[in-house]
Amino acid sequence: MAINSPVPDYDLEDTLELTTAEQVRAISDPLRTTILGLLHERAATVTELATAVKRPKSTVAHHVKVLADAGILRVVRTRRVRAIEERYYGRAARMFYYGLGRRSTSAQDPPDPNDLEVAAKESEGAYDAGQLRSFIRHARIPEERAAEFWRRVMPIIHEFDKLPRSGDTTYGFTVGLFPIFDYPTLPPTATEAEEDPSITER
Structure with missing residues (x-):
């Protein structure tokens, strides 16, 4: 990456308030927070993320889907390689935060990180x-x-x-x-x- 390239290499919001239990659960997993950290640098495919974290592609694909379903990740661009369309994922925002009074209190939810x-x-x-x-x-x-x-x-x-x-x-x-x-x-x-x-x- 060139030294003056924007970080990350896609447009995103500065902040996103987490307001649902689904979002709290999605962001509480250590592997998913690592994926989010990697996407601070640039958009990446599931294959690239799996290589970076040294986990099976199927495992990473599952975690990416959880984050995407919660609105925390999104597809920011695609690229066709042979007959396959690769999806590049990016964060929905640079920073995620809990609104005051919205932290998880249910025993069924994981503790806030x-x-x-x-x-x-x-x-x-x-x-x-x-x-x-x-x-x-x-x-x-x-x-x-x-x-x-x-x-x-x-x-x-x-x-x-x-x-x-x-x-x-x-x-x-x-x-x-x-x-x-x-x-x-x-x-x-x-x-x-x-x-x-x-x-x-x-």
Whole structure:
């Protein structure tokens, strides 16, 4: 792929909200999330995807169908090779997200994927090799400030998605923002207590 080629090489939406249990189940399988990751680079056929993940073509075809039926993948172009029409699949959007209040709560549905847990497993090799770049910071802030900060992070995620592909190494980029329910907190200062009478000494 040329260094200045658009990534991926087909048109797609920036975001897609997952609103059904079918979509939650479709995106929760590890192999299907790997397929989605590969399609960030370019559109691909089932044969190409099967070669990349080293799984039987029939297995990959099944998972591609599940994603397509859920509206998460779509055919973005076709090519006729001899008498066979090859279908190239692409993502429906660069990013999939759960709307607030729509996360799966049914016992019949798989748990929503924890991206930080996935990243922890994927980063073990880099950590062992001394090649892991990571930071963690904590800040006691209101929920609205957290939401605003997260909105400012989103363009960086999209920028990473669109980087031209080159080289031989795939890098993972993980961001997370989450409440910690048992993190120690300093007591309020005298000034804070004076400005907000609702604050009580802890």
